[in-house]
Amino acid sequence: MQVNENKDFEPVIVAFCCNWCSYAGADLSGTNRLNYPTNVKIIRVPCSCRVNPMFILRAFQRGADGVIMCGCHPGDCHYTSGNYFARRRMTLLFSMLDYLGIERNRTRVEWVSAAEGAKFAETMESFTADIKKLGPNRRLEDLRCRKQ
């Protein structure tokens, strides 16, 4: 694996967070003033099962350097079973991305409850560090989409 040498690289990271657990966990890390990098931008979805693999591919196409999906812990889904669907879908998507030669660390699934503000901040911190090490996403970015 190549390690990015460019220290000034600021990755674009998209985080999909379910409304009931992870988005609330992100709010909690804010309430507790737990710092994590500004690179992470959160998109609120009702449930992790709302995250279409297409959204993740779209993010990479548009130049995101890493995509993370957060949901309720298995068994705790507000909608009973949504995160189980999400887990399967992401497993399949990630294995396809792996097949395409996309680094495994560019994508991540993490279960963060509404009470885990610290875990949310730590997760974002470590994920951003991972992406910084990997460097920019070149393989999936569609240069035609790049804003001039």
Next chain:
Amino acid sequence: MQRIGVFVCHCGTNIAATVDVKAVAEALGHEAGVVISQDYQYMCSESGQNLVKDAIKEHNLSGVVICSCSPRMHENTFRKAAAAAGLNPYMVEIANIREQCSWIHKDIATATEKAVILGRAAIAKVHLNAPLTAGESPVVKRALVIGGGIAGIQTALDIAEAGFDVDIVEKSPTIGGKMAQIDKTFPTLDCAACILTPKMVEASQNEKIHIHSYSEVSDVKGFVGNFSVTIKKKARFVDELKCTGCGLCTEKCPMKKVPNDFNLGLDNKTAIYIPFAQAVPKVATIDPEYCIMKKTGKCGLCSKVCSAGAIDYNQEDKFVEEKYGAIVVATGFNPIKLDKYDEFAYNQCADVVTSLELERLMNAAGPNGGTLLRPSDKTHPHKIVFVQCVGSRCDDSKGKPYCSKICCMYTAKHAMLIREKYPDTEVYVFYIDVRTPGKNFDEFYRRAVEQYNVHYIKGMVGKVTPKADGKIDVQASDLLSNEQLHIDADMVVLAAAIEPDKTARPLATMLTTQMDTNDFFTEAHPKLRPVESATAGIFLSGACQGPKDIPETVAQASAAAAKAIGLLCKNSITCNPCVAHADELMCNGCSSCEKVCPYGAITYQDKEFRMPNRTIAVRRVASVNPAVCQGCGACTVACPSGAMDLNGFSNKQIMAEVDAICK
């Protein structure tokens, strides 16, 4: 093109200290479609809201973006403000620049940059927002209570008191539950039957309460306000309406060797039986496993003696379908089976009993008429050992990880009652901890120790061995003196852990409610919504939610009733408009969405479509019931043709947010 107004909140200094709000408002003002971009100190204040309302009217806005705190905090506030100004409330989007920006970042430049990006994402989303209208669905003014123990009875009485019809479904032939088996209650030592049976009678006589005894819930469909429940009325081979409960049949029945489950098998009953004298409804039931007539076709004695002509050997299970607005679960608990606890010799020795069995042995209506005798030889026991936490607070797979909560108190009660009635009997209690929080509870326990001289020993019982002379050797360690003890006991009483009733898990599946790993129902919020399940319209009452004593159970039962009444009082309920919908032109009827829907909200309909060649084709297409759909979006991803989409979180909206962030 939408006409969008952007409003950036300072939140005092909460946002303004780390985000240059003026710069954010300025930057977002240049976005396509934005006609006004303002900042204000407190957007959620009345004057802040007025600012939004005035701008909507003045600039004829079709969409609003508020850059402020989390939507979990004030989304509703701003939606209401928009609605007051005549804008559809679902045309408002929030960019969370406080919890997810100003509070977590320190550098003003980068935080401002991030706030602008979050604002852009919200603007991009609002461009694709469509006005949504929350539908309404009517509420059936009738409640169902599942379980007829003290929890179910109390809930039913409270709901009936408020003027609503309520049905109780009880699986056994009588209501009353565990409390009917108990002798005395702690800490007042009043007789359980004396306080329970009047309530049972009250329930049976209340014209608003309908008791389905010897019945089970076999199917639940529908949703809050409009559940459709199938109740299976098991065949009891006696016509409920004709039977007067005289009990003549039970006297004449020749089959007298049926284990009496009401007395936990400590004595026998007849094949046709009434569980106990105060049973409600007082109707006989035939146990077809033991009835000679049912097995051989020869007997019919009960039918001959029954002057009411109530016996019907050919009765079959009946299924009744009823509509309910609310469902209260009150399925209660059971002591665990002690098969895995060979060390306590429960299965080898008749004189090793559980606490509930002791309850029956001491009960005046029990097998010995209230005299405490050893089950094996009917002699008076002189030394009794109580073992606490049998299966409770276990970290192995044999028992339960939780504290069963009621055992410390009922053991103190048993010890006290025995010492009171039989002062010559010595009582030992082996405990890990004595847990007696509660009103007058610790005083009660101390009375057992100080006034009644019950020997409390901190320590574990290692082995219980029945001896040839009828005595029982109890081997234990005293943790405080560090001694090994051997006690020659006459009886051993095990405080078995309690677990949810076995019917609870299949019921939870039918009701689509959540359970924890121990099969207790999970409440919607452990502190703020303790009697509601996460599924709307389903409420929890009593020990099905966690171990509880009687006062707590009754309190929760009334709380659940209050919540159910609150729902039943409404004529209709507002539905969440952010639900899925299928594009019928794209749907190919493959059923992928139906399979992932946890609520059964998706059905299929055959619809006629006009084809380009002017013919009419009938196709099977998905149709979402907006009152049932909760808006999780599982179906939207499962749909292979992209026909399913979610209002408020559509594919295009989320993609637009992605694009705005990645640009």
